[in-house]
Amino acid sequence: MKRRLIIAYALLFMVGNSFAQESEIGLCGGVSFYLGDLNPSGVFMGSKPAGGIIYRYNINPLLSFKSTALFGSIGASDAKFGKTDEAKARNLSFVSPISEVSAQLELNFMRLYNVEGKNPFAPYAFAGVGVF
Numbered sequence: 001m002k003r004r005l006i007i008a009y010a011l012l013f014m015v016g017n018s019f020a021q022e023s024e025i026g027l028c029g030g031v032s033f034y035l036g037d038l039n040p041s042g043v044f045m046g047s048k049p050a051g052g053i054i055y056r057y058n059i060n061p062l063l064s065f066k067s068t069a070l071f072g073s074i075g076a077s078d079a080k081f082g083k084t085d086e087a088k089a090r091n092l093s094f095v096s097p098i099s100e101v102s103a104q105l106e107l108n109f110m111r112l113y114n115v116e117g118k119n120p121f122a123p124y125a126f127a128g129v130g131v132f
Contacts, residue, residue: 021058022057022058023055023056023057023058024054024055024056024057024058025053025054025055025056026053026054026056027051027052027053027054028051028052028053028054028070029049029050029051029052030049030050030051031044031047031048031049031050031072032047032048032049032050032072032073032074032098033045033046033047033048033074034046034074034075034076036076038076038077038078038081038082038087038092038093038094039076039081040081040083042081045080045081046074046075046076046080046081048072048073048074048075049072050070050071050072050073050098051070051071051072052068052069052070052071052100053068053069054066054067054068055067055068056106061108062107062108063105063106063107063108064105064106064108065103065104065105065106066103066104066105066106066126066128067101067102067103067104068100068101068102068104069099069100069101070098070099070100070101071097071098071099071100072097072098073095073096073097073098074095074096074098075093075094075095075096076093076094077091077092077093077094078090078091078092078093079091079093098132099132100130100131100132101130101131102128102129102130102131103128103129103130104126104127104128105126105127105128106124106125106126107124107125107126108122108124109123109124109125110122110123110124
């Protein structure tokens with residue numbers, strides 16, 4: 001009986017620790033657009049929705065691992081954005097999906113110096129790899 005009680009308390013404390021904020025998950029959203037030969041000056045013209053998901057695992061108060069997956073698309077056409085007769089006669093167009101996956105390690109310097117909340121800036125360093 002005593003052994004079961006000890007095991008039950010140990011499991012209870014392990015479950016409590018697993019709910020600590022070690023992991024973070026988030027969503028991001030915005031727009032993507034093409035700026036180039038087919039759309040030389042129309043910033044935000046032809047915008048398409050873009051978004052992604054972010055996961056961060058806090059290894060310890062100083063170091064965390066972050067991975068992201070981002071998705072969107074870009075496109076343009078002479079029929080829509082062409083300003084000259086030559087561009088409209090050329091009649092080129094394209095649509096291209098964009099996907100990016102990345103993994104990073106982040107180092108939070110502010111926690112190193114224990115000045116949290118005293119400075120509006122939070123410098124950190126990161127290094128990672130991504131596939132576009």
